[in-house]
Amino acid sequence: MRETKKSSNEGNFFYQAAFERYVGPAPSQNERQVMSDINDHETGLKSGIQEKLGRKLKEVYADVVNEPVPDRFLDLLNQLEEAEQSDKKSD
Amino acid sequence: MTVTASFKTELLSIIPNLRAFALSLTKTSDRADDLVQETLMKAWNKHHLFQAGTNLKAWTFTIMRNEFYSQMRKRGREVQDSEGVLASQLATHPEQQGHMDLKDFRDALETLPDDQREALVLIGANGFSYEEAAEIIGVAVGTVKSRVSRARTRLMDDLDVEGESSYGPDSISTQIVGMH
Numbered sequence: 001m002r003e004t005k006k007s008s009n010e011g012n013f014f015y016q017a018a019f020e021r022y023v024g025p026a027p028s029q030n031e032r033q034v035m036s037d038i039n040d041h042e043t044g045l046k047s048g049i050q051e052k053l054g055r056k057l058k059e060v061y062a063d064v065v066n067e068p069v070p071d072r073f074l075d076l077l078n079q080l081e082e083a084e085q086s087d088k089k090s091d
Numbered sequence: 092m093t094v095t096a097s098f099k100t101e102l103l104s105i106i107p108n109l110r111a112f113a114l115s116l117t118k119t120s121d122r123a124d125d126l127v128q129e130t131l132m133k134a135w136n137k138h139h140l141f142q143a144g145t146n147l148k149a150w151t152f153t154i155m156r157n158e159f160y161s162q163m164r165k166r167g168r169e170v171q172d173s174e175g176v177l178a179s180q181l182a183t184h185p186e187q188q189g190h191m192d193l194k195d196f197r198d199a200l201e202t203l204p205d206d207q208r209e210a211l212v213l214i215g216a217n218g219f220s221y222e223e224a225a226e227i228i229g230v231a232v233g234t235v236k237s238r239v240s241r242a243r244t245r246l247m248d249d250l251d252v253e254g255e256s257s258y259g260p261d262s263i264s265t266q267i268v269g270m271h
Contacts, residue, residue, distance in 0.1 A: 053246055056196045057215040061111035064120075069106045076128060077099055080135045 098138055098147075102131065105148050108217060112152055115212045116159045118201075126162075130155040149223045152213070156227060199249040203242055210238035211246075 058065075109130060113123035134141075134151050141150055200208060206228075213224040214235070221239075225232040 049247060050243065053243055054215045056193065057200070057211065059193055060197055060200060061114065061212075061216055064110045064114055064123075065107045067107065067110075069103060070124070072124070073106050073127065073131060074103070076131055077103060077135075080132070081099060 098141070101147050102134060102151070105151060106131075108148060109151060109155060111216065112155060112212065113159075115208065115216075116156070126155060126159055129158050129162075133158060146223065148217075149219065149227055152217075152219075153227045156209075195250060196246075199246050202249070203245060207238045207242035207245070210235050211242040214239050 106127065109127050110123060113126040113130070114120060117123045117126055130151060133154050137154070141147065200211075203211070209228065210224060213219045213227060214221065219227070221232050221235050225235045228235065
C-alpha cells in the first residue's frame, strides 16, 4: 500500500514544521516508494508462504485423494440404493 | 422421496475428499474408512434434508464431523492417544521429498492443536471458503480465520519456512542500500 500524504509542503506550513520537529522530516518520495515496496514485498512473501503451505497440505492428503474409491464404498452405495428401490416396490 | 441417481453419483465423487478429511480427524486409515462408511450411511438416510443445488461436500463434511465428535464423546479420551500416527499411516514417496521435507511437514501438522489443524485442512486442503468452514465447524467466521492464521504461523515457526528465494531479502536490501 502506498502512503499518500496529501498535506504536502504548501499545506499547513507551521503544522508541518512542528510535526517534523516532533517525528523528523516526512519521508521523501523515494523513501515512500521504498516503504511501499517493502510492504508489497511482505504481502508477496506472505502469500508465497501460504501458497507453499497449501501445496504441502494437499500433498499430505494426495495419496488418499488420488486413490480409486475402495470397493467397500461402491458396494455400500449400491446396497443402499437397492434397499431403497425394494422399499418402494413393497409400498 | 427417492434418492436420485445424481445424489449417489455426487456422493461417490466426494468419497476421496471424505476419506482425506476422515484421516485428518481420526489419524488412522482403518478408523478413517469406518468413519467414511458411517458418514455415507447417515448422508444417505438424511438425503431428504439435503437441499439440491447447495454444497453436498460441505454438507457431508458437517455430518462426518458431527459423527466423529459424537463417537469421540462415547469412547472417551481414547481417540486422543493417536499422536504421531498420521505420519506413519501415510506412505512417503521419495520423489515428493526435497525442498521442504514432507515428513517434517506432517510432523508439524500433527502437533497442531486439533481445532487449528481442522480449520487449516478445511481451508488449505479442501478449498472451502472461511464461511463454509465456519458452517461446518459451527463457529464464527472470525474464529476460523484466527485458527487458520495461528496454524500457519505455528507451521512456519516449526518448519522455519521462508518465502520463495525470488522474494528473498536481497532485492529489498539492495534497494535500501542504493536508496540515496
